[in-house]
Amino acid sequence: MSPIKIIPKKKKNPKYKREEPIAVDDYMSDEEFQSIDRVLDKNVTYLKSKLGESGDIIIRNIQPHPRLKMVVIYIDGLSGAQQIQDSVIKSVMEWSEKYIEEEHHSDFISILGDSIMTIGDIGYCEQFSELFSAILSGDSAILVDGYKRAVIAKTKDPNKRDVTEPKTQSVVRGPQEGFTEDIRTNTSLIRRKIKSVDVRVECNLIGRFTQTDVSIMYVKGIASEDIIGEVRRRLSEIDIDGILESAYIEELIQDSTLSPFPTIFNSERPDVIAAGLLEGRVAILVDGTPFVLLVPVVFPQFFQSAEDYYQRSDFGIIRLLRYVAFFFALLSPSLFIAIKTFHQELIPTPLMITLAAQREGVPFPAFVEALIMEVTFEILREAGIRMPKAVGQAISIVGALVIGQAAVEAGFVTPAMVIVVAITAISTFVFPAYNLAIAVRGLRFVFMTLAATFGLFGVTVGLFIMVIHLCSLRSFGIPYMSPIAPYNQSDQRDSIFHLPLKWLKTRPRLINQTNLTRQQTIKKSPDE
Structure with a gap:
């Protein structure tokens, strides 16, 4: 079957004249129905059967050209309706007919995503599993009759809680901003603190039903590859119905379940997490919670406050x-x-x-x-x-x-x-x-x-x-008790006591083995 983008007006395909929805069971079983089909009605029927005719599922039919049918699928409340109207539907309805008339454009889906739609972030998918994951996360999907690929537009609702003062870890002097429930806002708050090309963010989806975004964040060249690999391994082994808060992740990956002492640190302050990344630790961010996890953790870390580093040193x-x-x-x-x-x-x-x-x-x-x-x-x-x-x-x-x-x-x-x-x-x-x-x-x-x-x-x-x-x-x-046990002399400068910053020249030795130097000694000229 030829793509409709190059079919002249005199050529008509009778298969596209079905007016009744095509039942999914007439074609293949649910197990076989994995890839997006060329027939738009068949795809829409399958989507409705899987999503259960839910009232918040919006399937908007668009026909910008007599020979072209498409639908936009999104979830009301998760996606930004105004953004879909301005950057998706309006862009498609106002396009030039040259994208259909020029026969050398064989991949209309790529043209639709790259040249027609004005949305900032575009993706493509060929499997229904990817399409469901996208629309259930707040994105919108565009299906076109005659094509086996869908365009995914990043149209998540921009309405979210503003960055406010942390409620659990307040300070007298220091940044007065805390994480929010949006994971992308949280990663941006950390990147504002560490403006380095070495900052890495790795994304995962955890939870069979919730499909929660869980990201690990670290500084390449400072964080130990062994610790990063261990974090990846523990996260990959999680198989649970849903992740509703970072405490779920904390309990599932912690070292000792029966110990009363926490072996994972959490904070809602971006400056605390940024300081941990600069020491070689790994942050774990979970969408839907303002509390970010930090690993590995040592016992003296629970007695350290962000304000210790913002006031003049009182030697602990x-x-x-x-x-x-x-x-x-x-x-x-x-x-x-x-x-x-x-x-x-x-x-x-x-x-x-x-x-x-x-x-x-x-x-x-x-x-x-x-x-x-x-x-x-x-x-x-x-x-x-x-x-x-x-x-x-x-x-x-x-x-x-x-x-x-x-x-x-x-x-x-x-x-x-x-x-x-x-x-x-x-x-x-x-x-x-x-x-x-x-x-x-x-x-x-x-x-x-x-x-x-x-x-x-x-x-x-x-x-x-x-x-x-x-x-x-x-x-x-x-x-857990380092640098007290095993005892490390250089790390005692910032464990029980807190010495002035100019004396803290190295990162914690047990946590970081590759890049120990935190600051260099400035050599003064003989005239000074």
């Missing part, structure tokens, strides 16, 4: 304060329980008398006191998060004050226990990484149980087990 005093807050949040209730229950001799006598007077009339032991207060505060914290923002914060603060005061007056707990639990709760808010705070909140109850059972001996054993577990973890092949 603020960062050291976060480590102190970590131990307060983890061990304050357990140490108080252990000392008050088993080791009263460690408490000064005047303080011991005060604590004993407070316990008069309190029916519960110290462990039950701490358990009541901790569970109550966790409930208030969750209530403050889940309730509407206008009242959530007020409920959490006022609720804690009222319940704490009422519990003391009712004789359920002592004032000292309220102070300990309050310090513990405030310390958990110091961590820049929220997922680390969740791990600490869970481990706190384990240490409280050990303290109530074995005293300080139980707390010490628990700490040993936790440290051994941390040292056994790896994140994409990198030791």
